[in-house]
Amino acid sequence: MSSSKIPVIEIFGPTIQGEGMVIGRKTMFVRTAGCDFRCVWCDSAFTWDGSEKDNIRLLTPSEIFHELKQLGNQNFNHVTISGGNPALIGKPMMEFIELLHEHDIKVGLETQGSRWQDWFRSVDDLTISPKPPSSGMNTDFDVLDSIIENLAGKRISLKVVVFNDEDFDYARMVHKRYDAIDFYLSVGNKDPYESGDISSRLLMSLDWLWSKVMEDPEMNGVRALPQLHALVWANKRGV
Amino acid sequence: MSSSKIPVIEIFGPTIQGEGMVIGRKTMFVRTAGCDFRCVWCDSAFTWDGSEKDNIRLLTPSEIFHELKQLGNQNFNHVTISGGNPALIGKPMMEFIELLHEHDIKVGLETQGSRWQDWFRSVDDLTISPKPPSSGMNTDFDVLDSIIENLAGKRISLKVVVFNDEDFDYARMVHKRYDAIDFYLSVGNKDPYESGDISSRLLMSLDWLWSKVMEDPEMNGVRALPQLHALVWANKRGV
Ligand code: SF4
Ligand code: SF4
Numbered sequence: 001m002s003s004s005k006i007p008v009i010e011i012f013g014p015t016i017q018g019e020g021m022v023i024g025r026k027t028m029f030v031r032t033a034g035c036d037f038r039c040v041w042c043d044s045a046f047t048w049d050g051s052e053k054d055n056i057r058l059l060t061p062s063e064i065f066h067e068l069k070q071l072g073n074q075n076f077n078h079v080t081i082s083g084g085n086p087a088l089i090g091k092p093m094m095e096f097i098e099l100l101h102e103h104d105i106k107v108g109l110e111t112q113g114s115r116w117q118d119w120f121r122s123v124d125d126l127t128i129s130p131k132p133p134s135s136g137m138n139t140d141f142d143v144l145d146s147i148i149e150n151l152a153g154k155r156i157s158l159k160v161v162v163f164n165d166e167d168f169d170y171a172r173m174v175h176k177r178y179d180a181i182d183f184y185l186s187v188g189n190k191d192p193y194e195s196g197d198i199s200s201r202l203l204m205s206l207d208w209l210w211s212k213v214m215e216d217p218e219m220n221g222v223r224a225l226p227q228l229h230a231l232v233w234a235n236k237r238g239v
Numbered sequence: 240m241s242s243s244k245i246p247v248i249e250i251f252g253p254t255i256q257g258e259g260m261v262i263g264r265k266t267m268f269v270r271t272a273g274c275d276f277r278c279v280w281c282d283s284a285f286t287w288d289g290s291e292k293d294n295i296r297l298l299t300p301s302e303i304f305h306e307l308k309q310l311g312n313q314n315f316n317h318v319t320i321s322g323g324n325p326a327l328i329g330k331p332m333m334e335f336i337e338l339l340h341e342h343d344i345k346v347g348l349e350t351q352g353s354r355w356q357d358w359f360r361s362v363d364d365l366t367i368s369p370k371p372p373s374s375g376m377n378t379d380f381d382v383l384d385s386i387i388e389n390l391a392g393k394r395i396s397l398k399v400v401v402f403n404d405e406d407f408d409y410a411r412m413v414h415k416r417y418d419a420i421d422f423y424l425s426v427g428n429k430d431p432y433e434s435g436d437i438s439s440r441l442l443m444s445l446d447w448l449w450s451k452v453m454e455d456p457e458m459n460g461v462r463a464l465p466q467l468h469a470l471v472w473a474n475k476r477g478v
Contacts, residue, residue, distance in 0.1 A: 024463050207472075214265060221317075232442050
């Protein structure tokens, strides 16, 4: 891969950010290809499992920017970079973020916290989302500690997706470890490929998660949220 | 009314804040009685229409605090004060907020922006929610201007409930007038007394609101959110 290009698998928007620290905000999405994890319930497995490898394009920051402007015109001032794991990408990502900032566009980005990049400090809305036990992945807390330490003084958020009690315990432990950082719980979508109206299933999961939070004195300050886009648009891609 | 007491119509929790700037956060609710408005779709008309006047109690700040502790125990660090219009209450509200802060409890409060109170500056999560045309009420922009001016330098939010196109235009105008302030749109609940599963109706309204936001370049930075509690718990009271 050329060092000045980013492997992109999807560009879409304007749409609405459905979860986490900027829930409800209009944004464009840029989804990068490739992930160092293999979560069993990954809802973006097409970014790394080869099933859509023909859709992966190596694009320069300015090519991505022009595509965003073509799609979104004057209708956005925020871009969400998602994956896969965008933290696999180094210098070209830094250039892309700088380009967006030059155009007064804010940048949101989510990564699982397995790798550090210096450009983390330039992301406006940075979410670190360590993966709970149900993912089948392990958290390297040495790496995570150093990432959180490197970001001291910057307002970021932590987000943990919760599918079951064990995930909730993991979330509590992570929240305790980094108790000064805004903490979000997100309801896991047990079947990201189910089509049709999945809202009642998701709302029941949120009801369950809220009950857990309400009765837990160690979770007083967290925010427990659904994936609104999944509620409104089911599991549709590209919105 | 004694000047050291607050007219309270409901105290409940722990529950989850379902809307606005702290959406998803665990909180207790204190609902005050009395409102200077008469919005046609008011979902808290029982606070002012006399239908529950026997439930109104005049309580001192410390009486309210003890009731909150009895209900919520160690299970909360945030209290939402709602109405009615809590801005009708002066000094006792200031004392109540100070008492909560002494116990490391954060305070959220929502008011329509028809009256100023000095204690607005002490509220941690303050939402000013001017009422759109569908409410049947008029906004006094001289009063609202001075409230917003008095709060300069403090991070607050504006929230407008939207039922129709005219409300959306009103929201755009308010957002433009106070463009430095975090702006939230909330989907109106057309029938706050309907029971049963109202989630599909509310999600369709959110879909409509999101479409409006997505195609409007003047609404790039707003946050458009549902009332999550209504999605999860329908129109139940006391949760
Ligand atoms: S870290 Fe994210 S993109 Fe990677 S496998 Fe897990 S869920 Fe999928
Ligand atoms: S301002 Fe609020 S409480 Fe008062 S009538 Fe309107 S909706 Fe009801």
